[in-house]
Amino acid sequence: MSYLVLARKWRPKTFADVVGQEHVLRALANALESDRVHHAYLFAGTRGVGKTTIARILAKALNCEAGVSAEPCGRCDSCTAIDEGRFVDLIEVDAASRTKVDDTRELLENVQYTPAAGRYKVYLIDEVHMLSRSSFNAFLKTLEEPPAHVKFLLATTDPQKLPVTVLSRCLQFNLKRLPVALIEQRMQQICAAEGIDAEPGALARLARAADGSVRDALSLLDQALAFGGGGLRDADVASLLGTLDRGQVLGLLDAVAAGDANVLLERIAALDEDVPDYERVLDDLATLLQRVAVAQLAGAEAVAGEDGGEILQSLAGRLQPAQVQLYYQVAITSRRDLSLAPEPRLGFEMALLRMLAFRPAPDDAMPKAGAPRRLSQAAARRQQSPPATTASPAAPGGSAAGVADWPALVTDLGLSGALRTLADNCELVEATDEQLHLRLARRNAHLATRRLKERLTERLRERFGAGVKVRLELVEEAGETVADRAARAERERERQMREQLGNDPEVRELVDSFDAELAQESIRPIDAGRGPASD
Numbered sequence: 001m002s003y004l005v006l007a008r009k010w011r012p013k014t015f016a017d018v019v020g021q022e023h024v025l026r027a028l029a030n031a032l033e034s035d036r037v038h039h040a041y042l043f044a045g046t047r048g049v050g051k052t053t054i055a056r057i058l059a060k061a062l063n064c065e066a067g068v069s070a071e072p073c074g075r076c077d078s079c080t081a082i083d084e085g086r087f088v089d090l091i092e093v094d095a096a097s098r099t100k101v102d103d104t105r106e107l108l109e110n111v112q113y114t115p116a117a118g119r120y121k122v123y124l125i126d127e128v129h130m131l132s133r134s135s136f137n138a139f140l141k142t143l144e145e146p147p148a149h150v151k152f153l154l155a156t157t158d159p160q161k162l163p164v165t166v167l168s169r170c171l172q173f174n175l176k177r178l179p180v181a182l183i184e185q186r187m188q189q190i191c192a193a194e195g196i197d198a199e200p201g202a203l204a205r206l207a208r209a210a211d212g213s214v215r216d217a218l219s220l221l222d223q224a225l226a227f228g229g230g231g232l233r234d235a236d237v238a239s240l241l242g243t244l245d246r247g248q249v250l251g252l253l254d255a256v257a258a259g260d261a262n263v264l265l266e267r268i269a270a271l272d273e274d275v276p277d278y279e280r281v282l283d284d285l286a287t288l289l290q291r292v293a294v295a296q297l298a299g300a301e302a303v304a305g306e307d308g309g310e311i312l313q314s315l316a317g318r319l320q321p322a323q324v325q326l327y328y329q330v331a332i333t334s335r336r337d338l339s340l341a342p343e344p345r346l347g348f349e350m351a352l353l354r355m356l357a358f359r360p361a362p363d364d365a366m367p368k369a370g371a372p373r374r375l376s377q378a379a380a381r382r383q384q385s386p387p388a389t390t391a392s393p394a395a396p397g398g399s400a401a402g403v404a405d406w407p408a409l410v411t412d413l414g415l416s417g418a419l420r421t422l423a424d425n426c427e428l429v430e431a432t433d434e435q436l437h438l439r440l441a442r443r444n445a446h447l448a449t450r451r452l453k454e455r456l457t458e459r460l461r462e463r464f465g466a467g468v469k470v471r472l473e474l475v476e477e478a479g480e481t482v483a484d485r486a487a488r489a490e491r492e493r494e495r496q497m498r499e500q501l502g503n504d505p506e507v508r509e510l511v512d513s514f515d516a517e518l519a520q521e522s523i524r525p526i527d528a529g530r531g532p533a534s535d
């Protein structure tokens, strides 16, 4: 006996065998059980989702010798004849090959005659949208007043191409693409029944590649079995499909998350040795990013059992949700534009480098070596503080009474860290030989810890002598301090940069092609020395 391809061998013979499409099956079963079957049905949906399969089962349900029901017997002459494709009253037409009006006329000539063997004459017209306009017109007359013994079952991948006059005379069912899990489950059943030893990863990979179609999944399964000599190993399936090991793709994301361009390029080079189908790799990348997003929103458990679950969880912790969304967008737009790239590999590499380039301000994520880095606020302030006057504000050992320029003194003292922040937020009220009187706004009181106050006093005494006292007064509102001035300058710079970026033609193009928005709050000067404010 010749080998029967799995898709045909396992084609569902009853409504109960059909995977998914419950909404359609229930409606049909109700119609059959209550004897209210419409005279024309339109099954719409992408390829391989079960349009003609369901139509054939419906033809069987209408013609089963045991009576019209949602559960045809499958054993009578009518049922077996339909299963074997030799039932005289089921007329199957592929509209794609018979588009001419004469074909349609010829087909419809026999509509008036009663069925030869069954209860109903069933016309199953596949890809019905391919009929010509005049064919539709010829067809319409019959569709308007069909004989009681005729049922039309139309199938199409493109219902929008059907004339409204035809659509309005049909009961339309939209068949859905099947979820990956359902396809995988179906393949597991079939493998178990066929005694095929399949690695779970291999089936999951095939199910994803099938793009919502059980038929495609089973065709791929056939190919994979031929390729693997009867067994089904994940690695074989991966190379058959031109997809990669999930770990390899996760490795790329891992390098992107770490902001490590060198490792990323190394991994791309290693991956290129397998000559992968880059479109599929971008698909895989998008799929993984979707899983990361799920882990971020639904919790790590949501991806716990998956292949590479631990890395997914780690990525969920290391990437920000907005980053994941952006990377996903980059993956799918790059996939779309891959054919425009000089070479697929270059297009792929650009996609990953683009992900690397679009990273949030490191302030909000973990700063990574080599990533664009914003100067710490303290450092920025230091750079923006007015330069010390040429005359030293107070020479070592000089008198505290001579201090007039507090910011210059702070710079001159070389304070850093938290101590510097405290000093920058203070305002000098009065300086005498005995005492330096400073003010600090109450909202900044947290800066003045006891330890920092002691250290500030210590540093000032080193300069002006052990006798000098430091009085730090908390007030509701201090005058403009160094910190305030720096913050104001920085705000102004940020405003200018946003304006500049918003008008930048390259940025505009990015915004347009990715349907993006500039995250205003993420725009920050990365180098205080080169910002527009210092031009």
Ligand SMILES: [Zn+2]
Residues within 6 Å of the ligand: 063, 064, 065, 066, 072, 073, 074, 075, 076, 077, 078, 079, 080
């Ligand atoms: Zn039957």
